[in-house]
Amino acid sequence: MNKISIKHLNKLKKNNIGICSATSYDASFAKFLEDSGVDIILIGDSLGEVVQGNKDTHSVTMENMIYHTMNVARGSKKCFLVADMPKDSYITKGQALRNANKLIGKNMADMVKLEISKEDIKTVEYLIKNDIPVCAHLGIKPQKLSSKKKYKKIGKTIKENNTLINESRLIEKMGCELLILECVHHETANKITSCLSIPVIGIGSGNKCDGQIRVLYDLLGISFNGVPKFFKEHIKSPITNTLKDYVLKTKAMKKCK
Numbered sequence: 001m002n003k004i005s006i007k008h009l010n011k012l013k014k015n016n017i018g019i020c021s022a023t024s025y026d027a028s029f030a031k032f033l034e035d036s037g038v039d040i041i042l043i044g045d046s047l048g049e050v051v052q053g054n055k056d057t058h059s060v061t062m063e064n065m066i067y068h069t070m071n072v073a074r075g076s077k078k079c080f081l082v083a084d085m086p087k088d089s090y091i092t093k094g095q096a097l098r099n100a101n102k103l104i105g106k107n108m109a110d111m112v113k114l115e116i117s118k119e120d121i122k123t124v125e126y127l128i129k130n131d132i133p134v135c136a137h138l139g140i141k142p143q144k145l146s147s148k149k150k151y152k153k154i155g156k157t158i159k160e161n162n163t164l165i166n167e168s169r170l171i172e173k174m175g176c177e178l179l180i181l182e183c184v185h186h187e188t189a190n191k192i193t194s195c196l197s198i199p200v201i202g203i204g205s206g207n208k209c210d211g212q213i214r215v216l217y218d219l220l221g222i223s224f225n226g227v228p229k230f231f232k233e234h235i236k237s238p239i240t241n242t243l244k245d246y247v248l249k250t251k252a253m254k255k256c257k
C-alpha cells in the first residue's frame with residue numbers, strides 16, 4: 001500500500017477520476033477514512049467548531065494543530081495529509097516558515113493549507129521558496145470573516161468571477177500544488193477547474209471540481225453547531241441510536257445487591 005503523493009493526485013485529475021477528501025482530527029477516524037479509500041485527509045481548523053465547540057475557527061492555535069496532526073498521522077499512513085495553518089500563524093514570513101515546519105515532515109503532514117488573500121502572497125512565495133508544499137484556500141475564508149452570517153457564495157458577479165479566476169491562476173503560478181474552493185459559484189468553480197493544471201477540490205462549489213472535501217462531522221451528522229446550508233448529504237447520525245440503546249440497556253440492568 002503506497003502513500004498517496006501529489007503526483008498521484010495530479011494523475012487522478014488528468015484521468016478525470018474524482019479526488020475524495022475529508023477532515024479528521026484523530027487517529028481512529030483517520031484510519032476509517034483511509035480504509036474507506038479517501039485520498040486526502042485535511043486536519044482542518046474546523047476543529048475549533050466541531051471538536052472544541054467554538055462558534056468559529058479563530059481560537060485554534062498552532063499547539064492544537066500540531067497535536068491533531070500528530071494524531072491523524074498515527075492513524076493514516078497512506079492518505080495524503082494536509083494541515084491547516086491556523087489564524088494568525090502566518091502574519092510574517094519568518095513566523096509562517098517556522099510554523100509550517102512544525103506541521104510538515106515524517107509522522108506529520110505532507111502539505112500546509114493557507115487561506116490566501118493579497119497580503120499573504122509574499123508569505124506563500126517565501127514558503128514555497130523554502131520547500132514547503134502549499135495548498136491554497138480561496139472563496140469563503142472563515143479565518144477572515146467576523147461572523148458566519150457573512151457566509152455567501154462567491155463568484156456570482158462578473159467582478160468576483162474574474163477576481164477568483166485571476167487569484168487561482170496566480171496561486172498556481174506561484175507554485176501552490178492544490179487548491180480548495182469554499183462556497184464558490186459552481187460556474188466559476190468549473191472554469192477554475194478547467195483552466196488550472198493543479199487539482200481543484202470543492203466544498204459548496206458544485207460537483208464539477210476535480211474532487212470534493214467535507215468536514216467529517218458534517219458527513220456523519222454529528223457537528224456541534226449543525227451543518228452548513230449547502231450541505232445536501234445530511235444524514236441522521238447512527239451514533240444517537242447506538243448511545244440511546246446503550247443507555248436503555250444500562251438503565252434496565254439488574255443491580256447486584
Ligand code: KIV
Nearest residue numbers: 023044045046213215
Ligand atoms: O478547516 C476545514 O475543515 C476546512 C474545510 C472546510 C475545507 O478548511
